[in-house]
Amino acid sequence: MDPLSPQAPPHRGPRTPGLRRTAAGPSRRCRGAFRSPRPTSTTGQAEGTREESLHLDIQNLKERRDMLDKEISQLLSEGYSVDELEDHVTQLHEYNDIKDVAQMLLGKLAVIRGVTTKELYPEFGLDVND
Secondary structure, three states: OOOOOOOOOOOOOOOOOOOOOOOOOOOHHHOOOOOOOOOOOOOHHHHHHHHHHHHHHHHHHHHHHHHHHHHHHHHHHOOOOHHHHHHHHHHHHHHHHHHHHHHHHHHHHHHHHOOOHHHHOHHHOOOOOO
16 A cells, blocks of 8 residues: 555544534634643732631641650650660561561462462461561
């Protein structure tokens, strides 16, 4: 077939009676100027509302900070230390990494044996809820 020769339009099949295409071009709903859904700060009232909202957010953050400071003070008075917490978090990360590797190995073994991973848990003394 010659690439420069005109091609017939593709066959679209029978038309459905009663249905017709809409006219090409923008619809009636789209002919107006673009209006952003975000509020603009052109009026003083909108600016004041935004400022009030920011002050409220700041107040809420200050209250949360105060609450967290009290909680930290309480934990320190009970004998907990930041170093202990950091060590605990490090151990949890290591545990989760080891558990992920074990899950991967169980998955591969289950595929080789043609069983589900859940069926392997009792064989290795594992709890499904662990």
